[in-house]
Amino acid sequence: MNKGRLEAFSDGVFAIIITIIVLLFDLPKGSHLSDLKEMIPLFLVYLVSFFIIGTHWANHHHLMQVAKKVNGKIIWANHLYLFTMSFCPLVTGWAGRSGFDEIPTITYVITMLLESISYIILQKMIVNSHDCVELKRVVDESKKEAVTIALELAALICAFIAPVRWLTYILLVAKSALWVIPDLRMSRMFDESNKTED
Amino acid sequence: MNKGRLEAFSDGVFAIIITIIVLLFDLPKGSHLSDLKEMIPLFLVYLVSFFIIGTHWANHHHLMQVAKKVNGKIIWANHLYLFTMSFCPLVTGWAGRSGFDEIPTITYVITMLLESISYIILQKMIVNSHDCVELKRVVDESKKEAVTIALELAALICAFIAPVRWLTYILLVAKSALWVIPDLRMSRMFDESNKTED
Amino acid sequence: MNKGRLEAFSDGVFAIIITIIVLLFDLPKGSHLSDLKEMIPLFLVYLVSFFIIGTHWANHHHLMQVAKKVNGKIIWANHLYLFTMSFCPLVTGWAGRSGFDEIPTITYVITMLLESISYIILQKMIVNSHDCVELKRVVDESKKEAVTIALELAALICAFIAPVRWLTYILLVAKSALWVIPDLRMSRMFDESNKTED
């Protein structure tokens, strides 16, 4: 199987997810500045979500590039990943329009946590499809995934405590910032492993 | 004609279909856990639909890959197939938001049945475009299509009987599970037929 | 300029146009067969629109394939064409939900007429970008464009006359049927012209 269509399909889903969030902004009924002010909470959550989705896309892009071939396990890990991603518009809209209430914020963090977990699963499937002990060791030794999950769990705890709930969103931005520059060391390993096997 | 654009167009349609279902979840008005609970039936049908659409995509991906060239018949069989697929968001939303009522569930199963039938037609068109008796025999002998239709007819019957209506959704998941791993035997045949003719 | 991205962009627009029409079906409030019956007029117009858009896509696919390179004129003729196509969901929804009323049907036909005209303009731009007298003659002699416009004008007239308004939709299907199989003669000419110039 070639991976071109898996990438094209994923790109389509990413593009739609990141774009339709804007449809959740109801068109203001009036034409006043106050109508814009009402949108600020949703705008802020949209900014956070755009950053998170953009980071996910860049890393998915990078991960797929180093995948040698696409097998059934990778397709289904990718489907699971896109499934969790598909809830972004919904939870963004709910968190933003409720004005950062408790349950919507918790739902938001849990969705982000599930996205990270399914990303790690997808990464595992792709690493496993390469037959290279060296590579597996490098990925296993990476601390980035553990730090990500830890930051998201901290964000989840903050979501329960009203006075520090804003920290939830800061922590989620922080965990995404870790992924802004895709892991070059792993990429170099993949390259070497490709060369060795070819 | 090259098949790249047919794949790109189909991927676009698949990506939109699978993603806009989420737009059918109305944003909750309140911020309570009970608002999430109300979404559970739709969430469950969405899960089933995502699995079915994901399986369809993987098999369509696979089928297209073995197609040698694209003719008018294949384009129109593909259009018919995408037309039936395009009703997924609508019937998913109706079945989920009605809480698995009789008519919405029946509509859901019939849509899935029409999707399977149009997929089988598309497969037939692609097989026929290959000039290979051996290949046609393998496809004709395949029992998978018949089992799929039988499972969907059983699901349709269950939809009429309130106490076992939940079985409808189980049976649809079961028929999709048959297709999780695309038919490798057929694929190998296609490969051989390609080699022979080239 | 390479034409790959123009095709990808156009395919994205086509895929979205053809898919979001389904969002115009309001989810039924009840769970009765009568809720489905109410959708029949919109379903019928959707069927017509899907056939028309599908035919447009197949011909656009075919036209682009024979284009040698993409210049500014072709990009803008293509934008104009996609602009007229983008009204398909709106006019389909209006015609269907109004139950084939006079003004919505007229709006529907005029949109289809504008789509045909902008398609013919795009074709002209692509033919002109080839430097081949022979090819221009073949395209100029083609009667298909004139018959299409004539059928659409007849459909427009029928839209004004209540008792034969259903003929409007039949005539639009008929003009699309003309384009189901892309013009092979022109395609052969393009091929030859390409060979000669290369």
Added chain:
Amino acid sequence: MNKGRLEAFSDGVFAIIITIIVLLFDLPKGSHLSDLKEMIPLFLVYLVSFFIIGTHWANHHHLMQVAKKVNGKIIWANHLYLFTMSFCPLVTGWAGRSGFDEIPTITYVITMLLESISYIILQKMIVNSHDCVELKRVVDESKKEAVTIALELAALICAFIAPVRWLTYILLVAKSALWVIPDLRMSRMFDESNKTED
């Protein structure tokens, strides 16, 4: 990193942005000509937005084509650019449905201004990724970016003054008209710089 997926992702976002604006036209409740008349302001703003987005797409297409490789800075400048583009449907709908009121028009112009600024940033990132003094000089000497920003600031001022508010939209169309034909001089420079380095 290859740039194919960045283009595919951007094309998907462009295609969705340009298409979903149509969803902002509420389906008319009645079937009268007056229902269409009500849509005229939104139709006019949609026409302006389609022209602006179409021009952006053509220039993005062109800019990406001359990019040699994609690095982290380019990905994130592109994300910022798509983020500002993603507000097009919202501000188009608000400006159109409010009938060109003051605040919606101001919001519309500011969005267009932010799109231009982020486009210039993206262009800078791509120029910087090429190691060529000559090329940088050409881009630095280009007056087009300054004229664009000046026209948009003039449009912003007009938005505050009711009697000349229509000029706002004329000025925005004028600044886009500057970009209808992508900058060929820069393109030639890129080509030369590519040849020199290869």
